[in-house]
Amino acid sequence: MGTTATQPSLWDRSRQAVVASIFDTAMRLFAEQGYEATTIAQIAKEAGISQRSLFRYFGTKEDIVCGEQEELGELLRATVEAQPAAATPWEALRAGFEVLMEAHGDPGQLLEITTLIFHTPPLRARYTQKRLRWQELVQPAVTARMAAGEGPVPQVRAAAVTATVFACVDAATEAWVRSGGSADLASLYDEALAAVRG
Amino acid sequence: MGTTATQPSLWDRSRQAVVASIFDTAMRLFAEQGYEATTIAQIAKEAGISQRSLFRYFGTKEDIVCGEQEELGELLRATVEAQPAAATPWEALRAGFEVLMEAHGDPGQLLEITTLIFHTPPLRARYTQKRLRWQELVQPAVTARMAAGEGPVPQVRAAAVTATVFACVDAATEAWVRSGGSADLASLYDEALAAVRG
DNA sequence: TGTCCGCTTGGCAGTCACTGCCACCCGGGC
């Protein structure tokens, strides 16, 4: 997919507009009444769209909030694999997450989304499930970097390293949310990893 | 009766019997047709109980499989807190999981349950969600052990250590499932943690 | 023994997320 730098295409444009409209409406309602108390019917109505069409844009209610993770996973994988061969898995993954953080435009909105996810159990479950997919995506790169100079790497070892990095990202994100977004996410991550590996 | 620890109470007994009957029926059907293709109505019918009552024993379909995690969390917390004060958080948590593994009677059934969970995304999401609760339970004990001799411990650090241990348990469990139960779970865990902290 | 009481149970109707199906509309090519 890296080849086709997909142009806006006028058709995508309107699609993006509809998606954004649904998303904004939903986030407003979630903030006003809570996630569970807001029904799909209500979101569709206020966004001026049929319930049926809403499900064509977002497969599930959870995906209205957690949807964009899909694309970001690919970016993470590509970034990690693009790191210099000399980089350790830890360094490569850290670089990957650094890019992800920059990739998100509005930091205020990111905080809003993340806070909602971390305070809503079913959303957090979905979020974790998608991050599991990310782990599978970067696993090959991690395995390759761990194999440098030595024999084959047991899957457990690569899986453990990957999962640990994600666990630290999680701990850092939680602390970031708890701080109301005032703390520095990258510093929190470094402190988390230092506590583990230090 | 003599010791206050467990009161069979005759009433609990029949409850346990009903729970086991529902559980066995469900696991059989899940194995035959898959988790998603099996409906609550079908489980209730084959277990000879009304749908309404089934939901009184298991709040959700997922809890039929992931239900017993609730009680085990308390056992984990108690065990970790009961470790000698000199034990590091890593040692205390490892001891906790060791007890958990022994706590489960039938290892074959444990493998069956775990395999099902790891192969069914919504179940795995639920499972992860419950393990998050375990993390909250043991967090105080971890914090206390990290504070030994030093100043207050930032929450990120304790959360990172806890989450890392759980990540390694997860990696080990996945490898264990992949091996069909033939590998040794404790050894896999040790190897996972060594890959991270080594 | 009969009666009351608390607890469990089952059925029923309703909600909500989500899906399949089909009829409809709308812009562009011929």
Place this chain on the structure above:
DNA sequence: GCCCGGGTGGCAGTGACTGCCAAGCGGACA
């Protein structure tokens, strides 16, 4: 003017789950 492909809405249905209420059942007690 006609056709046609893709987006859209409505509608009925499924499956998980909940609230409500009436019925059963065992024990306590007179």
